[in-house]
Amino acid sequence: MLIRLFNENPNPREVRKVTEVLRDGGIIIYPTDTVYGLGCDITNAKAVEKVARFKGLKIEKSNFSFICSDLSHLSDYSRPISNSVFKLIKKNLPGPFTFILEANNNVPKYFKGKKKTVGIRIPDNNIIRDIIFELGNPILSTSIRDEDEIREYTTDPELIYEKYKDFADLVIDGGPGELTPSTIVDCTSDEIKIVREGKGKLEF
Template identity: 80%
Template sequence: MFIRLYNENPNPRDIRKIVDVLHDGGIIIYPTDTVYGLGCDITSVKAVEKVARFKGINIEKSNFSFICSDLSHLSDYTRPISNSVFKLIKKNLPGPFTFILDANNNVPRYFKGKKKTVGIRVPNNNIIREIVAELGNPILSTSIRDEDEIVEYTTDPELIYEKYQDIADIVIDGGYGELIPSTVIDCTGDTIEIIRKGKGVLDY
């Protein structure tokens, strides 16, 4: 299924249709404020396993992140954080950043393995944030890979659909995507560390 949505005012009926697919264990490809993402409901084990197979990785060794609609979900999946870390996150989200935080026991066991961290992402994109808000819990997020490095396949929604329609139940057209991924910030140590420089400049 191919659904066109507008960032300024996503159609609520289409949002509900997408959420129904996620509830049924479906996989979606969606726009963010950086690259297009591939995701599913974090509570659907079969969908998570399907995403992991597509990416060719072990779930427990993966670096999947969670897309949240806002910061209200933060304490649902992470251990308590310091005031300084919270201020940093609040100042920069929504935005093109993934914050690595210590995970709590609410994170589904199959994500954690030996890892005790989770990546939290709140993109500056109304489409995916409204989907997550309607769903009621975060979605798993990973970028779509581009084996042959043809730029259009990861930036043009119609070409994304052409290439990935056998994997994704829904491809959402939210306009052209970007090629630069989010900046990843590790907040689990004594100091804040940028472990991948992507889009955006962190505001301290």
């Protein structure tokens, strides 16, 4: 299924349709403020396993991040953070960043394995944030990668749909995506480290 949503004012009826797909264990492809993402409800183990198999990864060894609707999810899935880290995150989100934090016990066990971190992402995109708000919990996120080395990330939602329609239950056309992924910031130690330079330029 391919549906069109507009970032300025996502249609609530269509948003509810997407959340129903997620609650039923479906896989969706959706726009962010960077590249298109592929994901599912983090509380649905079968859907998470399906995404991991599709990416050729073991869940506990993967670097999937959680896409959240707002900062309230920080305390839901991460251990307490310092005031300085909270101020840094608050200053830069919503935005094109993934913040790596220490995970707490609310993170589903199948994600953890030996890993004790969680990547938190709050895109500056109303479509996916409205969907997550309606769903009531974050979704798993992994980027759509293009096999073409020149264009690592697919940007055209109609081409994405043609390519992934046999795997994804629903593809959201939110307009053209970008080629540059998010900037990944490690906040698990006293020293803030930029793990990957992406679209976002961190403001301290």
